[in-house]
Amino acid sequence: MKKLSARRRHPLAALVVLLLALAATGGLYAAFAPAEKAQADTSAQSLAIDEGKKLFAVGCSSCHGLNGQGTSDGPSLVGVGSAAVDFQVGTGRMPAQQPGAQVPRKKVIYSQSEIDQLAAFVASLGPGPVVPKPEQYNPSTDPAKNAADISKGGELFRTNCAQCHNFAGQGGALTNGKYAPSLEGVDPKHIYEAMQTGPQNMPSFPDTTMPEEQKRQIVAFVRHTENDEPNPGGLTLGSLGPVTEGLFGWIFGLGVLIVVAIWVAAHTTKAKKS
Amino acid sequence: MSTTSGTSTGATTPSSTRAKPASKWEAAADWTDGRLGIYSLAKANLRKIFPDHWSFMLGEICLYTFIIIILTGVYLTLFFKPSMAETVYTGSYVPLDGIRMSEAYASTMNISFEVRGGLLIRQIHHWAAIVFVAAMLVHMMRVFFTGAFRKPREINWLFGAGLLFLGMFDGFMGYSLPDDLLSGTGIRFMEGAILAVPIVGTYLEMFLYGGEFPGQDIVPRFFTIHVLLIPGIMLGLLVAHLILVFYHKHTQFAGPGRKEENVVGMPLMPVYMAKAGGFFFLVFGVIAAVSAIATVNPIWSYGPYRPDQVSTDAQPDWYMGFSEGLIRVMPGWEISVWGGHTLNLGVFIPLMVFPLVLAVIWLYPFLEAWVTGDKREHHIADRPRNAPVRTAFGAAWISLYLVLLIGGGNDLIATHLHLSINSITYFVRVSFFLLPVIVFIITKRWCLGLQRRDKEKVLHGRESGVIKRLPHGEFVEVHADLSQADKFTLTAHEQPQPIELPAEVDENGVARKVGRLAKARAKLSEGFFGDSGQIAKPTAEEHAEITSGHGHH
Numbered sequence: 058m059k060k061l062s063a064r065r066r067h068p069l070a071a072l073v074v075l076l077l078a079l080a081a082t083g084g085l086y087a088a089f090a091p092a093e094k095a096q097a098d099t100s101a102q103s104l105a106i107d108e109g110k111k112l113f114a115v116g117c118s119s120c121h122g123l124n125g126q127g128t129s130d131g132p133s134l135v136g137v138g139s140a141a142v143d144f145q146v147g148t149g150r151m152p153a154q155q156p157g158a159q160v161p162r163k164k165v166i167y168s169q170s171e172i173d174q175l176a177a178f179v180a181s182l183g184p185g186p187v188v189p190k191p192e193q194y195n196p197s198t199d200p201a202k203n204a205a206d207i208s209k210g211g212e213l214f215r216t217n218c219a220q221c222h223n224f225a226g227q228g229g230a231l232t233n234g235k236y237a238p239s240l241e242g243v244d245p246k247h248i249y250e251a252m253q254t255g256p257q258n259m260p261s262f263p264d265t266t267m268p269e270e271q272k273r274q275i276v277a278f279v280r281h282t283e284n285d286e287p288n289p290g291g292l293t294l295g296s297l298g299p300v301t302e303g304l305f306g307w308i309f310g311l312g313v314l315i316v317v318a319i320w321v322a323a324h325t326t327k328a329k330k331s
Numbered sequence: 332m333s334t335t336s337g338t339s340t341g342a343t344t345p346s347s348t349r350a351k352p353a354s355k356w357e358a359a360a361d362w363t364d365g366r367l368g369i370y371s372l373a374k375a376n377l378r379k380i381f382p383d384h385w386s387f388m389l390g391e392i393c394l395y396t397f398i399i400i401i402l403t404g405v406y407l408t409l410f411f412k413p414s415m416a417e418t419v420y421t422g423s424y425v426p427l428d429g430i431r432m433s434e435a436y437a438s439t440m441n442i443s444f445e446v447r448g449g450l451l452i453r454q455i456h457h458w459a460a461i462v463f464v465a466a467m468l469v470h471m472m473r474v475f476f477t478g479a480f481r482k483p484r485e486i487n488w489l490f491g492a493g494l495l496f497l498g499m500f501d502g503f504m505g506y507s508l509p510d511d512l513l514s515g516t517g518i519r520f521m522e523g524a525i526l527a528v529p530i531v532g533t534y535l536e537m538f539l540y541g542g543e544f545p546g547q548d549i550v551p552r553f554f555t556i557h558v559l560l561i562p563g564i565m566l567g568l569l570v571a572h573l574i575l576v577f578y579h580k581h582t583q584f585a586g587p588g589r590k591e592e593n594v595v596g597m598p599l600m601p602v603y604m605a606k607a608g609g610f611f612f613l614v615f616g617v618i619a620a621v622s623a624i625a626t627v628n629p630i631w632s633y634g635p636y637r638p639d640q641v642s643t644d645a646q647p648d649w650y651m652g653f654s655e656g657l658i659r660v661m662p663g664w665e666i667s668v669w670g671g672h673t674l675n676l677g678v679f680i681p682l683m684v685f686p687l688v689l690a691v692i693w694l695y696p697f698l699e700a701w702v703t704g705d706k707r708e709h710h711i712a713d714r715p716r717n718a719p720v721r722t723a724f725g726a727a728w729i730s731l732y733l734v735l736l737i738g739g740g741n742d743l744i745a746t747h748l749h750l751s752i753n754s755i756t757y758f759v760r761v762s763f764f765l766l767p768v769i770v771f772i773i774t775k776r777w778c779l780g781l782q783r784r785d786k787e788k789v790l791h792g793r794e795s796g797v798i799k800r801l802p803h804g805e806f807v808e809v810h811a812d813l814s815q816a817d818k819f820t821l822t823a824h825e826q827p828q829p830i831e832l833p834a835e836v837d838e839n840g841v842a843r844k845v846g847r848l849a850k851a852r853a854k855l856s857e858g859f860f861g862d863s864g865q866i867a868k869p870t871a872e873e874h875a876e877i878t879s880g881h882g883h884h
């Protein structure tokens with residue numbers, strides 16, 4: 058150690074480090090670069106990127122810049138990955154329209170193949186989260202495994218998501234008009250991508266903090282709560298907790314009872330009312 | 332039936348002189364009466380008169396929902412395990428299969444999904460609690476706005492206040508028992524509130540929770556308090572409350588033949604009892620229907636409590652909502668005193684204001700009694716318009732309460748009306764101070780307007796809608812004279828005069844000392860009953876003058 062630190066100040070040290078670094082990156086590239094097989098796709102891939110670039114120039118560049126470098130109207134898209142594009146455009150958030158507290162979900166205006174092309178283009182700008190494959194988010198075909206996934210996913214959801222999205226995924230308020238939206242009717246793929254990319258005020262849950270398997274379990278839980286869960290107690294009143302319950306109790310509990318009381322009092326045994 | 336004839340004849344003839352009882356039942360009744368003397372007691376009380384007005388049945392709604400709560404609560408205790416010991420769920424609700432939870436939560440899941448009728452009973456219990464406290468609040472407002480709290484009913488007003496307070500807390504504890512995510516969040520909230528109390532907070536918290544939050548003790552302790560201690564006290568208060576209602580007799584609205592000394596209505600037995608009994612079943616029916624239709628407290632969706640989890644929409648039941656509002660809109664002030672001791676004003680101030688919100692309305696009757704200096708008994712209920720200051724005060728209080736409820740639900744209002752939660756919070760902060768004042772002024776003027784209209788009606792009759800053209804071309808509307816009874820009803824209320832301060836100089840020319848308190852009282856009295864506080868009601872002379880002149884207008 059001592060020797061090394063002594064030579065740190067040698068005039069040639071910088072050069073040596075540079076050479077070493079270059080060798081390392083070169084070697085790494087050789088090791089990880091797509092091999093022969095991938096070569097065949099590149100033409101299709103680059104075609105998609107070209108198409109995507111054109112679509113991007115028309116629909117997105119006004120805010121994100123021609124090369125996705127970002128402008129004052131939209132952030133840089135370098136490194137956001139194809140998953141971010143698939144989520145943002147696939148849920149209709151992008152292209153954004155009027156400015157507001159938060160870009161809302163709206164009608165999707167691109168076809169899925171156009172979205173894929175846009176995603177390919179943005180992915181080419183820099184590496185980022187990749188659009189998940191169906192087996193990453195689809196429920197397990199084994200019912201027992203699926204049931205276990207749902208209960209594990211529920212626990213994960215309550216730990217990581219319920220503080221913004223509510224225990225049943227009904228959403229909730231954030232500061233200054235921002236909000237965590239309801240997860241009702243959200244495509245499983247988009248749920249997965251939201252976790253990968255952390256849109257707007259949502260934190261991202263990359264694979265390093267939340268492994269793929271856990272994401273799949275959360276998706277299983279959300280889908281179950283939104284679609285398959287029976288309502289054993291009757292109407293759920295929106296699954297919004299005690300506030301709606303209180304409102305319902307006042308109107309349909311006490312309110313009805315007061316109407317009943319008025320009716321009873323009006324039908325008295327007194328022969329005539331003065 | 333022999334039993335009914337027993338009551339009627341028995342009430343007139345002392346039983347011991349009877350030669351031969353007509354039937355076995357009568358013989359039994361005679362035997363009891365000979366020892367307990369209940370006939371004469373029953374005669375006096377069963378003929379108690381109860382006046383008829385729908386708002387007088389609000390107290391009954393409280394009573395019946397309370398009974399429903401007790402009955403369903405007993406059923407729940409048969410299956411509930413008040414324990415925080417950990418267990419792994421293996422019940423029939425698949426989405427929680429294999430999840431760790433407390434015995435309390437697991438047993439509530441068991442009640443909901445395995446016990447026969449368990450979920451319905453749970454929902455009846457909870458819906459009835461929600462309606463119970465709501466009914467108490469409305470019942471209290473009825474008593475307030477009709478001035479039924481005045482002598483001799485002040486003590487009963489306080490008993491009622493105690494019932495409302497205990498009812499709120501018992502509800503809060505019940506909500507905390509299942510140990511689901513919302514329960515735990517509520518208990519956590521309470522921990523924070525206790526910790527915010529200076530000096531003793533930490534000790535109190537350790538004592539109550541038996542150590543650091545959440546500990547193992549809070550659920551079993553709350554259980555005992557929720558099912559035994561508070562309901563026991565409430566039952567006692569409730570009986571005392573009803574005995575006093577009975578003893579004072581009920582108030583009645585003014586009308587011909589109704590005096591301070593009498594009560595006009597139906598005898599308790601059999602007419603009123605039949606109605607009341609029927610009404611019990613109607614109340615039970617409505618609550619049961621609501622419980623069969625709508626979910627309340629879906630603990631299976633909330634999941635078991637874990638201190639590292641929390642959900643949005645974690646509010647208390649509505650009756651604690653105003654305290655939630657106080658906390659939510661209070662700025663998070665924190666100061667440090669005496670070298671690093673933190674004083675958490677952001678929580679401590681709301682904690683102190685919380686009882687105050689209720690205390691103002693409960694103490695108002697005593698303020699009014701002091702201002703009026705009225706020591707007489709009152710058995711005729713006021714119409715709210717005839718007590719403008721009181722009515723305005725009550726309305727202002729309601730507005731304050733509602734504003735705080737809005738604060739407590741600010742997140743839902745934000746998401747559902749697409750507003751910013753920050754704006755709502757600022758709105759509530761300003762409204763907390765401003766709205767009651769505005770509502771007070773508007774309500775008072777409104778009452779005075781209604782008094783003016785009543786006066787008009789008495790003096791000039793009611794508008795008949797018939798338009799007449801006079802010979803010289805003028806159009807007038809014919810006013811129909813009110814019936815004597817209506818005139819009486821509209822002018823039956825008293826109009827106290829403001830108290831006068833004694834002259835500054837007494838008869839000997841010596842300056843008299845008038846205390847500051849006496850001055851304040853005279854000021855308040857002027858506000859209550861002076862020219863700005865009420866419209867002088869028409870006198871008989873005024874009426875005579877107008878009617879004799881055949882005047883039109």
Ligand code: HEM
Binds near residue numbers: 487488
């Ligand atoms: C467990 C809760 C309660 C029950 C079961 C209950 C029951 C009743 C009943 C049955 C009556 C007679 C009918 C009526 O006037 O509505 C009554 C009268 C009364 N209650 Fe309550 N009540 C409760 C809570 C309260 C509260 C919270 C207050 C006020 C703070 C209150 C103050 C009064 C007063 C002053 C009367 C006499 C009213 C009069 O004679 O006009 N009560 N209560």
